[in-house]
Amino acid sequence: MNYSAQTVKDIGEQGVLKRVQRFCPANIVGDDGAIIEVDSGQSLVVTTDVLVEGVHFSDRTTSPEDVGWRAAAANLSDLAAMGASPVGITVGLSLPGDVTIEWIEDLYRGLSNCLNAHDTPILGGDICRSPTLSLAITALGQVLPHRTILRSAARPGDAIVVTGTHGGSRAGLELLLNPEIGQNLSPSQQKALIQTHQRPQPRLDVLPSLWRVLGEFPVAGMDSSDGLGDAIAQICRASGVGAEIEESAIPLPDGLERLVGSQKALEWALYGGEDFELVLCLKEDLAVMLVEELGGNAAIIGRIIAGSGAIANERNDPNSKRVISLEQGFQHF
Amino acid sequence: MNYSAQTVKDIGEQGVLKRVQRFCPANIVGDDGAIIEVDSGQSLVVTTDVLVEGVHFSDRTTSPEDVGWRAAAANLSDLAAMGASPVGITVGLSLPGDVTIEWIEDLYRGLSNCLNAHDTPILGGDICRSPTLSLAITALGQVLPHRTILRSAARPGDAIVVTGTHGGSRAGLELLLNPEIGQNLSPSQQKALIQTHQRPQPRLDVLPSLWRVLGEFPVAGMDSSDGLGDAIAQICRASGVGAEIEESAIPLPDGLERLVGSQKALEWALYGGEDFELVLCLKEDLAVMLVEELGGNAAIIGRIIAGSGAIANERNDPNSKRVISLEQGFQHF
Structure with missing residues (x-):
């Protein structure tokens, strides 16, 4: 046999x-x-x-x-x-x-x-x-024990840091299912998006940098396995706070907007899921240091505010706002 | 709804x-x-x-x-x-x-x-x-760490202690599948066998008694989840030793022989599985103390010997021997 x-x-x-x-x-x-x-x-x-x-x-x-x-x-x-x-x-x-x-x-x-x-x-x-x-x-x-990262520890005034880029895993899946949509992208852009889907990297590498920056200061957070929007909404709910997000600050992978346009790119960034990046809430000055420490492979995308619910300032029109929800998709208002 | x-x-x-x-x-x-x-x-x-x-x-x-x-x-x-x-x-x-x-x-x-x-x-x-x-x-x-019970620590001369009785879970399953075979048993005997199958008790209660008896002496063992015969064979293999078992010493639950006869009762005791009792190998004098400490709800069923493989002296004819194997069922010789 x-x-x-x-x-x-x-x-x-x-x-x-x-x-x-x-x-x-x-x-x-x-x-x-x-x-x-x-x-x-x-x-x-x-x-x-x-x-x-x-x-x-x-x-x-x-x-x-x-x-x-x-x-x-x-x-x-x-x-x-x-x-x-x-x-x-x-x-x-x-x-x-x-x-x-x-x-x-x-x-x-x-x-x-x-x-x-x-x-x-x-x-x-x-x-x-x-x-x-x-x-x-x-x-x-x-x-x-004092370094445990909980969802419930976000406080108004905290900056929200995300590692890596968002939406790439969803795009990679789409390229696998429908290769023909990739014609606008270079082969290396396509390959990178597919790799993001097939071989995601758990961000354990971020932890040493985080501890260096934090000292004894606290941090809240979770990963973006169910989407960046889900992570932000979960943190808000668990911490009893709100969040204000600048959509234009969310790092997108190379080629994503070219692949599906900016609206869909943002939807995948927020709701696509499986990017396995970290979403961290910490004091603003420490957040700036963390982004620097990570060599720019991270970004401040907004801040924690008093109240409840996560509001995003739209990428193309920062005066227009929408709610980031636990449900898939946008709710405009 | x-x-x-x-x-x-x-x-x-x-x-x-x-x-x-x-x-x-x-x-x-x-x-x-x-x-x-x-x-x-x-x-x-x-x-x-x-x-x-x-x-x-x-x-x-x-x-x-x-x-x-x-x-x-x-x-x-x-x-x-x-x-x-x-x-x-x-x-x-x-x-x-x-x-x-x-x-x-x-x-x-x-x-x-x-x-x-x-x-x-x-x-x-x-x-x-x-x-x-x-x-x-x-x-x-x-x-x-020094109290970890391993399969590989049995030594020639050790007595083999089993807690509880064996074969009851298999009998309980049979009574559930074919209630009519229980007519020879009292309702409480039937209920006890069925209970053994449906609500097995993990023998965590044995550990304090075991530590009291052992002091700093070692113990080898495992549970009988895959059958008493399997446990004995696994311990022999992992420890590089043999075992000699007195079939007549294996504790059977009340009514089991009456239910299916002594040959089948013994087969279920050795190969029925899911009794979740402990099979422990320790110095003979300590084994005697352990059985006493457990109020008789345990028994010495044989001993570890040099060599390999587990041999049972038959219940009905102690001069006749058979091999206890990892496979279901008896191998006579």
Whole structure:
């Protein structure tokens, strides 16, 4: 039998387990659980994500390696959003019998490639048969208690900093689904947008800069996994504050406006989701320092105000305002 | 609309999330992850289990409350098997749109009832739409490093202690599927066997007794979730040792032999699985003390020997031997 055509049905869950165990550190395989050490004085952060084929990913736009990378990146991003360094992840894999072993190994390769870039081990997990292919990941991290980044800690007067650019993941997905819309862009612009979708980078790299700038000052925030607009609205709700956003200050990826026009570009930036950037609220002078520290790969896009709800000054007409809502799309007023 | 008939489709994943958040401690809901403290000097233990409808449970034999209880119990049992006290669990729930809210709330009630008996919080998780109903649980525990129970630490001369009785869960399942076979048993015997299947008890209660008896002496072991025979075979393999078992010493639940005869009773005790008892290997004199300390709710069933493989002296003819294997069923020789 052709090796690459071997399926879960051929070698069973135990067989699959053996194949993927080589992606785990050797010393933690074999018992009922994995044993890990949390550094003294650090809090543990735990986050769980479930990804289902046909709901969260599809073979049409995502190779198994990309599925693995994206799953790892999304979970590491949740840790970064809390200010935590990763300690490890567990993987609960549900597999239809006809999934090939090659697919599974590619999935683990994608997981590992993303995790290895952040020194994060796979601590184990579970593999079982299911009619539906899915992936349940729990990520563990650690953070010094006073450095925990919460959504609820934003205060009026804080500047709102976003890392990276926004809307690129949504654009990359669209280019994968409808390559013909990319004709206005250079090949490298297209490639960069697709890369943003397929290989998002959890912004753990931002944390050391953030701690340097903050000293003992507080920070609030979360990641933009469900969209920048969602993140701003969630922070406002959790902190009991409002926000005023300058749409023209939101960093867009190269070529996005050329691809879909400025209105749609902004809609994707706010509501597209899966950019996995950080949205941080901190004192204005510290925010300026943070943007500088990050070499301009970040921007102040607005400020926290008293009240409730997030208002955006429109990009093309700053005198016109609209509400940023938890629902997809714009509400003008 | 009738409340009990409301489904996931009616209120969406966010609606479901709100309903089940009341089963989580209020202070850990709302951020990208939950923050928990691990006691200083303790190692963290992490274990993941995925349960799929139609594979691991079915509506025919298991109410949603029982699905929740059993899922929690299985994970807490994995922690007990490592010597760890539970810190919390996360729940990744995949839901078809037509699952009722009542079903989900009953599931969480079952999870909570089992967890509350062991002061264990639900730390959060994820809820998503899927064609297949499934439950991915990650349990976190903590253990003093020198008390970690490993499969690989069994040594020739150790006595093998099992807690509780074996085969009851398999019998309970059979009574649920075919109630008519229970006619030889009293109603209370039937009820007890069914209870063993539906509401297994993770043996965290054994740990304080075990530490008292052990002092600084080592212990090896695991739980019998995949069957007593599997546990013995796994310990032998991981420790590079053999085992000699007295089948007549294996504690069977009341009525099991009357229900299916002694041969089948023993087969279920060794290979039935899901009894969630502990299988522990320790010095013989300590083993005697442990059984006493547990008030007889445990037994010495054999000993670890040099060599490899587990041999059982047959219950009805102690001069006849057979191999306990990782595969279901007996191999005579």
